[in-house]
Amino acid sequence: MRRLDQLLSALGYCSRREAIAFVKEGRVKLGGVVVKRSDQRVDAALITVDDQPLEAPDGLLAMFHKPVGYACTHSADEGPTIYELLPSHWPDRNPAVTSVGRLDKDTSGLLLVTDIGSLVHRYTSPKSDIEKTYLVEVDRELDPALIGIFTKGDLMLRSEDKPCLPAKLEIVSTQTARLTLTEGRYHQVRRMFASQGWQVEKLHRERFGPYELGDLAEGEWQMLVPP
Secondary structure, three states, X not given: OEEHHHXXXXXXXXXXXXXXXXXXXXXXXXXXXXXXXXXXXXXXXXXXXXXXXXXXXXXXXXXXXXXXXXXXXXXXXXXXXXHHOOOOOHHHOOOOOEEEOOOOOXXXXXXXXXXXXXXXXXXXXXXXXXXXXXXXXXXXXXXXXXXXXXXXXXXXOOOOOOOOOOOEEEEEEOOEEEEEEOOOOOOHHHHHHHOOOOOEEEEEEEEEOOEEOOOOOOOOEEEOOOO
16 A cells, blocks of 8 residues: 555656645546545556556556657657657656667667566676577678677677677578677677678667567557566
């Protein structure tokens, strides 16, 4: 049980002060009955705002299809950000929603966004071994020899002191491949191909762990049930 004003503030609906106005306007109900006090202790599962259940009161997890050109940051200094495409109240949650498995501006595809700290740690820990699959388009014809080079597990990247872990490469067409890896080094996919003389022209993440983008439209999100 939590105080109503604290609950609404934590979920990004309003400030604790604004919760008083929400209550006065009759916008908040408990079990279908209009709430009279903003400091009342309530069961989040029974609360509605504007006749809608509270959004993810126990923690939010969503899959997002990131378009090219958007940064995975809360800072406006880097230009357009993914949070401009997501519900405006999500960054107001406490803790705020953040992206997991960041993608650079020039990469599209699957991102997870969540405010559940344990999931952020689980999915970003170097020991997580979570598979990520990318569709990669390069600047010239692919050499099947890359399959063995990436699989072997001894590929060294510039300025790195440890080789990349084994990665699975599938050649889809002349200049397109599907790469599955378990690491998340800085610009790793682009650097892996560049180390062998190929430049990545387009990069798109299709899968992150158990989650697949499927036919989710660019710029759209889908709520998930936290594990």
